[in-house]
Amino acid sequence: MTVTQNSEISTTSLPKPPKRRDYKTVLAYLFLTVGAIVTLFPFAWMILTSLKSFQELFNLGFWPESPTLANYSQVITQTKFLTWFGNSLLIAGVTTLSVLFFDSLVGYTLAKFEFPGKNIVFILMLSTLMIPTEMLIIPWFVGVTDIHLLNSTPGAYFSIIFPGLISAFGVFLMRQFFESLPNDLIEAARIDGMSEFGIFWRIALPLVRPALASLAIFTFLGNWNAFLWPLIVIQKPEFRTLPVGTALFNGEAGTQWGLIMAASSLAVIPVLLVFAFFQKQIIEGIVLTGLKG
Amino acid sequence: MAIPLIFFLVVRFLPTFVALRLSLYDWNILKEVQPYVGGKNYSRLIQDGIFGKALVNTALYTIIGVPAQIVIGLIVALLLGKIRALQGVFRALYFAPYVTPIVAAAWVWQWLFSPQFGPVNTFLIWLHIPPQSFLTSPSQALATTAALVVWQNLGFQVVLFLAGLAAIPSTFYEAAEIDGASGSQSFWKITLPLLNPTIVFSVVTGTISYLQLFTQVVNLNFTDQGGPLGSTMTVALYIYQMAFGRFQTGYASAITVVLFAIILVITLLQLRFLTKRVNY
Numbered sequence: 001m002t003v004t005q006n007s008e009i010s011t012t013s014l015p016k017p018p019k020r021r022d023y024k025t026v027l028a029y030l031f032l033t034v035g036a037i038v039t040l041f042p043f044a045w046m047i048l049t050s051l052k053s054f055q056e057l058f059n060l061g062f063w064p065e066s067p068t069l070a071n072y073s074q075v076i077t078q079t080k081f082l083t084w085f086g087n088s089l090l091i092a093g094v095t096t097l098s099v100l101f102f103d104s105l106v107g108y109t110l111a112k113f114e115f116p117g118k119n120i121v122f123i124l125m126l127s128t129l130m131i132p133t134e135m136l137i138i139p140w141f142v143g144v145t146d147i148h149l150l151n152s153t154p155g156a157y158f159s160i161i162f163p164g165l166i167s168a169f170g171v172f173l174m175r176q177f178f179e180s181l182p183n184d185l186i187e188a189a190r191i192d193g194m195s196e197f198g199i200f201w202r203i204a205l206p207l208v209r210p211a212l213a214s215l216a217i218f219t220f221l222g223n224w225n226a227f228l229w230p231l232i233v234i235q236k237p238e239f240r241t242l243p244v245g246t247a248l249f250n251g252e253a254g255t256q257w258g259l260i261m262a263a264s265s266l267a268v269i270p271v272l273l274v275f276a277f278f279q280k281q282i283i284e285g286i287v288l289t290g291l292k293g
Numbered sequence: 294m295a296i297p298l299i300f301f302l303v304v305r306f307l308p309t310f311v312a313l314r315l316s317l318y319d320w321n322i323l324k325e326v327q328p329y330v331g332g333k334n335y336s337r338l339i340q341d342g343i344f345g346k347a348l349v350n351t352a353l354y355t356i357i358g359v360p361a362q363i364v365i366g367l368i369v370a371l372l373l374g375k376i377r378a379l380q381g382v383f384r385a386l387y388f389a390p391y392v393t394p395i396v397a398a399a400w401v402w403q404w405l406f407s408p409q410f411g412p413v414n415t416f417l418i419w420l421h422i423p424p425q426s427f428l429t430s431p432s433q434a435l436a437t438t439a440a441l442v443v444w445q446n447l448g449f450q451v452v453l454f455l456a457g458l459a460a461i462p463s464t465f466y467e468a469a470e471i472d473g474a475s476g477s478q479s480f481w482k483i484t485l486p487l488l489n490p491t492i493v494f495s496v497v498t499g500t501i502s503y504l505q506l507f508t509q510v511v512n513l514n515f516t517d518q519g520g521p522l523g524s525t526m527t528v529a530l531y532i533y534q535m536a537f538g539r540f541q542t543g544y545a546s547a548i549t550v551v552l553f554a555i556i557l558v559i560t561l562l563q564l565r566f567l568t569k570r571v572n573y
């Protein structure tokens with residue numbers, strides 16, 4: 001099982017004995033397994049705790065003696081979990097779509113068009129990465145309070161969403177990737193009479209799918225788990241996102257470990273599934289977007 | 294092009310200047326009158342012992358966290374590169390902490406490291422090492438908090454290094470093998486130099502994120518006071534406490550300006566000294 005294709009070839013073509021490779025592979029598996037157990041221990045603890053009954057919470061056995069889904073049903077029926085989940089989905093979803101659209105459009109323009117001030121625009125956008133969020137948060141907060149956005153329905157959501165609508169990092173990633181697309185392809189489409197937006201939308205964009213996949217997952221994850229800005233800007237319980245809801249839940253209901261763990265386990269499942277399905281594209285996306293320098 | 298440009302001007306650049314201006318006022322969100330005080334907020338900073346402590350702590354987090362997550366991340370990525378079967382499964386397993394909500398992770402951490410009955414202390418007793426107080430001890434709380442951040446960031450680091458490793462052409466390794474290079478030789482002469490851009494990226498973005506450490510610290514303590522005797526207090530947490538706990542917005546803005554200056558200087562220095570051009 002651990003015999004790789006390489007070592008099969010090396011038995012015939014190279015003098016190196018295949019046994020040495022096998023032993024190395026076994027060692028790699030051993031280290032990875034031990035590492036994975038250590039890494040996953042806290043994660044497993046979260047899921048197992050979510051299956052423990054209230055009585056069992058404080059006896060510290062690893063496995064729940066009588067696993068129960070009571071925490072899950074309680075979290076869904078007796079807290080605002082579904083509202084938080086919906087809010088997080090809305091906020092992370094809208095932000096991701098906006099970032100994908102604007103960042104690829106700006107990245108494409110910066111990569112494939114010549115216009116005066118192009119480099120200045122690019123450097124200005126990149127330099128915003130060095131401005132700490134903390135510095136912007138106070139003026140943002142003063143701004144949204146001044147125009148009384150925080151207590152109305154579209155206004156509150158807009159306040160949570162607006163800082164993330166375009167990401168400078170994403171612009172950088174997309175520009176790197178569009179630069180590697182051959183110009184001939186775009187020229188050919190232009191000669192065929194395609195509109196500029198048509199070229200971008202129907203030719204360039206489908207070719208950068210791996211880059212879009214990695215940008216999408218990291219944008220979605222970042223906003224799904226965002227904490228500082230939502231914590232500050234959300235004033236009413238009905239606008240809370242999953243992280244803010246779960247964090248404040250502690251203070252309001254006493255320390256309800258079981259419920260917190262159930263809520264968190266439910267929050268992990270969708271993102272972990274997405275990663276498991278798209279991990280190849282995500283890694284390929286980062287490779288192709290030019291981190292190799 | 295116009296919409297993104299306006300966005301960056303209004304949402305990033307304009308607030309930067311607003312923060313600079315606020316830092317010169319005795320600004321308070323709750324009050325009507327905001328008197329101009331010039332450099333008073335900055336001179337107060339110099340005498341503020343808690344700010345000094347937050348600065349030192351933030352530096353410690355960065356010094357512990359950035360190298361730790363890069364070394365561990367690189368080791369895991371290299372090991373993953375050695376295996377074929379189950380590679381995807383292992384990748385997903387190591388990624389799991391990265392998607393765990395920080396609130397839950399912080400709580401599990403409190404449980405794992407709890408002084409009396411936590412699993413980590415049970416393990417230490419089994420190894421005949423006396424139990425430690427971890428998060429409740431002023432001397433150990435910072436390292437325990439840093440461990441949480443490293444644990445959470447590991448998945449992202451691994452993915453980053455896997456991508457970096459995949460970008461190195463395999464012909465280099467084949468050539469080295471033909472020339473009789475050992476495994477460690479090809480690591481130091483091929484892998485590490487060609488991984489330089491990824492490592493620089495990791496150091497720069499990692500440093501920026503550790504300098505802004507907030508969420509893990511606040512969730513491990515349930516307050517904005519920063520752990521036992523302020524031993525885990527960070528600059529970002531202190532900004533939050535000043536601006537949104539005590540409403541001293543002007544003073545908090547002065548701290549953000551200092552933080553910005555620190556990030557700017559460190560990032561530029563790192564980019565200058567870490568970037569070696571590798572041509573291939």
